[in-house]
Amino acid sequence: RRLGAELGKSVVYQETNGETRVEIKESVRGQDIFIIQTIPRDVNTAVMELLIMAYALKTSCARNIIGVIPYFPYSKQSKMRKRGSIVCKLLASMLAKAGLTHIITMDLHQKEIQGFFSFPVDNLRASPFLLQYIQEEIPNYRNAVIVAKSPDAAKRAQSYAERLRLGLAVIHGEAQCTELDMDDGRHSPPMVKNATVHPGLELPLMMAKEKPPITVVGDVGGRIAIIVDDIIDDVESFVAAAEILKERGAYKIYVMATHGILSADAPRLIEESSIDEVVVTNTVPHEVQKLQCPKIKTVDISLILSEAIRRIHNGESMAYLFRNITVDD
Secondary structure, three states: OOOOOOOOOEEEEEOOOOOEEEEEOOOOOOOEEEEEOOOOOOHHHHHHHHHHHHHHHHHOOOOEEEEEEOOOOOOOOOOOOOOOOOHHHHHHHHHHHHOOOEEEEEOOOOHHHHHHOOOOEEEEOOHHHHHHHHHHHOOOHHHEEEEEOOHHHHHHHHHHHHHHOOEEEEEEOOOOOOOOOOOOOOOOOOOOOOOOOOOOOOOOOOOOOOOOOOEEEOOOOOOEEEEEEEEEOOOHHHHHHHHHHHHOOOOEEEEEEEEEOOOOOHHHHHHHOOOOEEEEEEOOOOHHHHHHOOOEEEEOOHHHHHHHHHHHHHOOOOHHHHOOOOOOO
16 A cells, blocks of 8 residues: 555465465566565465465566564574574575575564575664663653663663663562573483593583572662564563562653564463553554453564665665664664
8 A cells, every 4th residue: 555556466265174375366477576474373384375375476476575573483493402403594595495595574682683694674663663662652651761681681771771761770670581491301411322532631610600689780669661583472571570669769660572472371460460552563463362452562673674775676775674773772
């Protein structure tokens, strides 16, 4: 609608045996094709639809196949965890193999994910829209403080605080959500019989982490607390952060995030919590969650995505969309 363009004609459906089938219903030879794929609850089906459609377009001789994926799936699995794997790298390779030549996405969980791809990736930012919402929709926002719910989110919170000329607070301690250091068998002895260790080899032992009691670094008493993050999915950590901020004297609590996945019981937990408002963008469909919880508000970011599509199609510079964006943003 913003571009004044019509959707291309295609049919995507699941057969009775669960397989995904894609049919392109018009000629795409020599065209620039933009596949818009938001990621609903069924992530794996959405990924297969994207891969199959990209491959169908590639075999139909499309000139460029650009994936518009506002929330990139599996972006949380971008680091090596014990005996796991970096699934995000696997997905990047699959997209390249299927025929994609470019990706437009928004607020990747880790910016380094761009390095997994063998083709260009435009990682747009939602923060200008969320900053505008704070200035226009939060009354008396000058009395607010930006809060990072864990030290990991401090850099993003600092970026918001500096742009709004507000104070910064960081929550540190037990409530933050971290991976459990479960016993994975790495301390077990080697399976080789009569294994000998070099007598002079004694490696230093890494000390176990011990989380301190929960503390808020920074003053939130009598202030509006605005918690910022990139993804809000399991809301337990946000609810716990809101409780501690209420105890410390914050009189209103907002949560702002780019991707509102809001899985499972998230709407109910938000409704019952001390959080006054959750503000997310429409990178992920969440109409059902909004019906369940009136505290959830949506910011529309279709403007920046449509402008990115227009500029790529016309071969124009993308620099305008990254004005005042620094490496840390």
